[in-house]
Amino acid sequence: MLLDIQNVEAGYGSAPPVLRGLSLQVEDNRSYCVIGPNGAGKSTLLKTIVGILRPRRGTIRFQGESIEGLRPDEILQKGICFVPQDRSLFPEMTVQENLRMGGFLIRDRRLLRERLDRVYELFPILRDRTNQVAGTLSGGQQQMLALARTLMIEPKLLCVDEPSLGLAPGIVDQVFETLTEFRKQGMTVLLVEQNAVRGLSWADWGFVLDLGALRFEGPADGILENPQIRELYLGRLAARGEE
Ligand SMILES: Nc1ncnc2c1ncn2[C@@H]1O[C@H](COP(=O)(O)OP(=O)(O)O)[C@@H](O)[C@H]1O
Numbered sequence: 335m336l337l338d339i340q341n342v343e344a345g346y347g348s349a350p351p352v353l354r355g356l357s358l359q360v361e362d363n364r365s366y367c368v369i370g371p372n373g374a375g376k377s378t379l380l381k382t383i384v385g386i387l388r389p390r391r392g393t394i395r396f397q398g399e400s401i402e403g404l405r406p407d408e409i410l411q412k413g414i415c416f417v418p419q420d421r422s423l424f425p426e427m428t429v430q431e432n433l434r435m436g437g438f439l440i441r442d443r444r445l446l447r448e449r450l451d452r453v454y455e456l457f458p459i460l461r462d463r464t465n466q467v468a469g470t471l472s473g474g475q476q477q478m479l480a481l482a483r484t485l486m487i488e489p490k491l492l493c494v495d496e497p498s499l500g501l502a503p504g505i506v507d508q509v510f511e512t513l514t515e516f517r518k519q520g521m522t523v524l525l526v527e528q529n530a531v532r533g534l535s536w537a538d539w540g541f542v543l544d545l546g547a548l549r550f551e552g553p554a555d556g557i558l559e560n561p562q563i564r565e566l567y568l569g570r571l572a573a574r575g576e577e
């Protein structure tokens with residue numbers, strides 16, 4: 335098992351916890367999609383895995399080792415990378431500078447150069463724009479840069495929060511193709527996706543989160559046919575006027 339989350343409680347400040355006893359397991363070399371209504375705790379889950387939030391209770395083990403309570407840079411060093419919803423690029427820096435920042439853990443300059451070359455091989459568009467300031471890239475190009483940057487440290491587990499948000503359909507296709515390419519490179523991908531149909535058609539396995547806990551999991555392609563899920567997930571979305 336790659337990641338084992340048991341009974342995790344986490345949240346913000348002194349407010350009641352958002353994650354309320356959440357447990358889930360992630361196996362090596364698979365693709366996962368987390369779905370659930372707005373406010374279910376999907377982003378909070380990813381922030382807790384990568385150490386931005388510290389769990390109040392419960393355990394998180396990565397490759398058998400406890401990681402709850404470690405700092406984000408320590409968790410990154412263990413091989414878990416995070417692409418947040420806002421992509422957190424350095425908008426004033428060039429494409430190449432952003433990629434180099436992604437490799438800040440790498441001390442060996444030759445290795446850094448090799449990784450950079452590999453990123454440019456996989457993303458020729460970024461090579462063409464190597465000296466362009468990131469903030470002036472299109473939304474789709476920024477998302478590609480944010481994803482490509484994670485390759486600088488070759489993580490075992492990539493956590494991605496809603497990478498398709500606000501992108502045109504053709505660009506969304508490119509984002510999913512990129513995630514498939516990452517899978518081929520041996521990365522396990524844990525994707526949070528608001529577009530449940532799209533995310534589940536890409537993933538092997540689906541998790542359904544609601545009210546800060548795991549409500550259901552199973553092979554991704556059957557999830558939206560499951561009447562209980564339809565009721566829970568689509569019903570709740572409808573109740574909140576999101577569909
Ligand atoms: N920075 C924050 N400070 C306080 N509350 C937050 C913060 N971020 C999210 N929350 C709250 O946590 C709950 C879950 O949010 P989130 O994990 O972002 O849900 P999702 O990603 O599933 O839409 C929501 O009720 C939200 O208001």
Ligand SMILES: [Mg+2]
Nearest residue numbers: 376377378495
């Ligand atoms: Mg979210």
